[in-house]
Amino acid sequence: MALALHAYEAAAKERLPGPVWDFFAGGSGTESMLTAGRKALDRMQLRPRCLVDVSHCDPRTRLLGSDLAAPLAVAPMAYHRLAHPEGEVATARAAGEAGVLLTVSMFASRTLEVIAAAASGPLWLQLYWLRNRAVMRDLIHRAEAAGYRALVLTVDAPRVATRPRDARNGWAIPPDIRAVNLPEETMSASHGSRAGESAIARHSRDQFDSSITWADLAWLRETTSLPLVLKGVLTAEDAELAVKHGVSALIVSNHGGRQLDFARSAPECLTEIVEAVKAADAECQVVLDGAIRHGADIAKALCLGADAVMTGRPALWGLAHSGTEGVTAVLRHLMDEFEEVMALMGAPTPTDFPRTGVTQPTCPH
Numbered sequence: 001m002a003l004a005l006h007a008y009e010a011a012a013k014e015r016l017p018g019p020v021w022d023f024f025a026g027g028s029g030t031e032s033m034l035t036a037g038r039k040a041l042d043r044m045q046l047r048p049r050c051l052v053d054v055s056h057c058d059p060r061t062r063l064l065g066s067d068l069a070a071p072l073a074v075a076p077m078a079y080h081r082l083a084h085p086e087g088e089v090a091t092a093r094a095a096g097e098a099g100v101l102l103t104v105s106m107f108a109s110r111t112l113e114v115i116a117a118a119a120s121g122p123l124w125l126q127l128y129w130l131r132n133r134a135v136m137r138d139l140i141h142r143a144e145a146a147g148y149r150a151l152v153l154t155v156d157a158p159r160v161a162t163r164p165r166d167a168r169n170g171w172a173i174p175p176d177i178r179a180v181n182l183p184e185e186t187m188s189a190s191h192g193s194r195a196g197e198s199a200i201a202r203h204s205r206d207q208f209d210s211s212i213t214w215a216d217l218a219w220l221r222e223t224t225s226l227p228l229v230l231k232g233v234l235t236a237e238d239a240e241l242a243v244k245h246g247v248s249a250l251i252v253s254n255h256g257g258r259q260l261d262f263a264r265s266a267p268e269c270l271t272e273i274v275e276a277v278k279a280a281d282a283e284c285q286v287v288l289d290g291a292i293r294h295g296a297d298i299a300k301a302l303c304l305g306a307d308a309v310m311t312g313r314p315a316l317w318g319l320a321h322s323g324t325e326g327v328t329a330v331l332r333h334l335m336d337e338f339e340e341v342m343a344l345m346g347a348p349t350p351t352d353f354p355r356t357g358v359t360q361p362t363c364p365h
């Protein structure tokens with residue numbers, strides 16, 4: 001029998017060294033944002049419709065032109081080899097088996113090409129904007145050649161926020177695990193450990209270009225023909241700007257509680273962002289990321305106008321538990337729950353979830 005998600009979480013916690021668990025589970029500052037998204041989702045109540053023909057529920061959907069078995073993707077997360085020796089290769093196999101999209105982190109611990117060879121489903125590549133544009137250009141061209149279908153620029157991390165657990169642990173990536181897609185000299189700073197400071201936070205200050213603005217998106221446009229996705233947008237203002245700059249999809253996200261402490265939670269921002277995109281009459285899809293733990297969370301996101309959701313840590317729990325098999329089980333668990341919610345909501349396809357299908361998660365500004 002497949003385990004519930006919390007059982008995978010408990011198993012991962014038991015298996016992983018303390019500092020690795022803290023790196024996965026931790027948040028920034030007071031960690032207020034670790035629970036904010038979950039609380040917002042829990043407050044929302046579903047409004048089911050009855051006597052609808054749900055004899056056949058079909059969760060399949062399309063995201064940026066890719067066919068998915070459900071409106072579900074795996075969020076970009078660094079260093080999967082911290083969870084399992086096969087790392088992103090195991091995750092890619094699992095995402096393919098489940099029929100969902102995988103977003104590969106710029107800080108993946110397996111090469112883009114090896115991950116692509118293991119994947120039978122669509123892949124996106126996530127980027128932080130590095131000071132060294134030659135490194136970025138090389139990575140983008142490799143992603144294109146390996147068949148990645150979109151670039152995800154993470155815009156909520158001009159630097160990696162201070163994460164007290166990592167700082168306390170003097171967290172550094174173990175020497176046998178590397179961000180293998182980046183040149184060695186770019187990465188050396190992530191490995192030196194110093195108490196009271198996380199090597200990743202220090203490294204991001206050295207390597208990330210925190211001076212970039214909307215105008216710099218033009219450089220990405222010139223460098224690639226792949227669709228551009230922005231991850232970490234939380235306001236209608238930025239959604240409008242994104243649409244003006246030709247962005248193909250927005251990921252509404254609090255970075256899993258790891259960046260701005262005391263921010264508004266992503267689920268509470270969804271409505272205004274969906275409305276801003278709609279008002280602009282733009283071809284821009286919207287994805288909700290963070291705290292997705294139940295099939296009902298997917299339904300709530302769709303009711304609020306999202307096209308899909310991303311899940312992060314649960315995939316790492318599955319990976320730590322049993323590699324490909326564990327990740328597949330975690331993804332299938334979410335999909336099975338979602339299929340049941342479709343039937344009970346009277347929504348036989350993802351486009352059948354109406355705005356009135358959920359109570360309003362108010363977060364006025």
Ligand SMILES: Cc1cc2nc3c(=O)[nH]c(=O)nc-3n(C[C@H](O)[C@H](O)[C@H](O)COP(=O)(O)O)c2cc1C
Pocket residue numbers: 023024025075076077078105106107126154231253254255256257258289290291292310311312313314
């Ligand atoms: C261990 C870990 C590493 C992460 N690494 C990245 C990353 O490299 N790039 C990125 O854009 N987001 C990264 N994230 C954020 C995730 O993409 C995602 O926003 C978050 O995990 C979603 O919340 P959830 O874990 O509650 O599902 C990371 C998150 C975790 C937990």
Ligand SMILES: O=C(O)C(=O)c1ccccc1
Pocket residue numbers: 078107157160200204255258
């Ligand atoms: O994005 C993150 O949350 C994160 O932990 C990370 C890891 C490696 C490099 C940059 C960020």
